[in-house]
Amino acid sequence: MTQAVLNVENLAASYRKDTVLYDVNFDMKGGTLTGVVGPNGAGKSTLLKTILGLHPSLTGSVKFFEQPLKRVKKRVGYVPQRGSVDWDFPTDALDVVTMGLYGQIGWLRWPSNAHKNKAYEALDRMGMADYAHRQISQLSGGQQQRVFLARALVQEADLYFMDEPMAGVDAATERAIMAMLKELKNMGKTVMVVHHDLQTVRDYFDHVLLLNRTIVEYGKTEHIFTRENISQTYGGNMRWMGEENHHVEHAH
Structure with a gap:
């Protein structure tokens, strides 16, 4: 029985006066790659932010490796949605990745050559x-996302949380991201990914969390x-995209 790396109990959260999450309970095992799937407005991004303390919770408790987040912060990585970042900030790709090392460097010290090399290796990967x-600011969306992921790697x-890392990127970037996520998993890391494309869920994730304001189902x-389950998650009003298209190779 592997230890739960993430334990969420009775979590609820709201935006303004609307409850967007309620009664969220799950334990996530280590070494898994979980897709978080659900309709628009289901609370997927809010779930990640609330778990990480970036959005206030109304009720509930979250434990990471059986500890509160502040004790294990260095063991937890987060990649927000690309759209939530100010890409006009005047800095280069290497500096963005090096920022991921501030937990090791300390905020007021300059990064050493060893740190720069580490950041460069992550970019290379x-x-x-x-x-x-x-x-x-001069990089394409897919390139920006790769830089973002290199920063998480470093x-x-x-335990990694990623909010729609594959939204709006080209096919080659999507393949590179998935290769990296599977590599992290093979190293024994745990990754939770908000994902919007139902057609790739089976190929990409060994676990899936179906969310519509609360958990519909979670497991392998x-x-x-x-x-x-998908029909229940999406309210039954969507054409199920799996069976008939499952053998069609996407045109890249």
């Missing part, structure tokens, strides 16, 4: 070494990702 000194966390993808 995401296929972005040639862009190390490019201003982030943190060497044990092969058991949970069924027509009935």
Whole structure:
């Protein structure tokens, strides 16, 4: 029985006066790659932010490795939605990745060459070494996302939260991101990803959390990702996209 790396009990959250999450309970096992799936407005981003203390909770408790977040912060990494970042900030790709090391460097000290090398290696792993000194505002959306993920890699966390890392990126970037997520999993890391494309859920994630303001189902993808559960999550008014398209190779 592996220890739960994340334990969420009775979590609820609201925006203004609307309750967007209620009665959220789950334990996440280590070494898993979980897709968080649900309709627009289901509270997927809010779930990540509330778990991480970036959005206030109304009720509930969250434990990371059986500890409160402040004790294990260095073991937890977060990649927010690309749209929530000010990409006009005048800095280059290498500096953005190096910022991921501030837990190790300390805020007021300059990064050493060893830190710079680490950041450069992470860029290289995401296929972005040639862009190390490019201003982030000059990168494409897919390139910005790769830089963002390199920054998460460099943190060497044990548990990662990623909010729609594959939204609006090109096919090559999506493949690079998935290769990296599977590599993290193979290293024993745990990753929770908000994901919007139902057609790729089976190929990408070994666990799935179906969310519509509360958890509809959570568990192994092969058991949970069924027509009935998806229909329940999306309110039954969507054409199920799995079976008939499942064997069609997406045109890249």
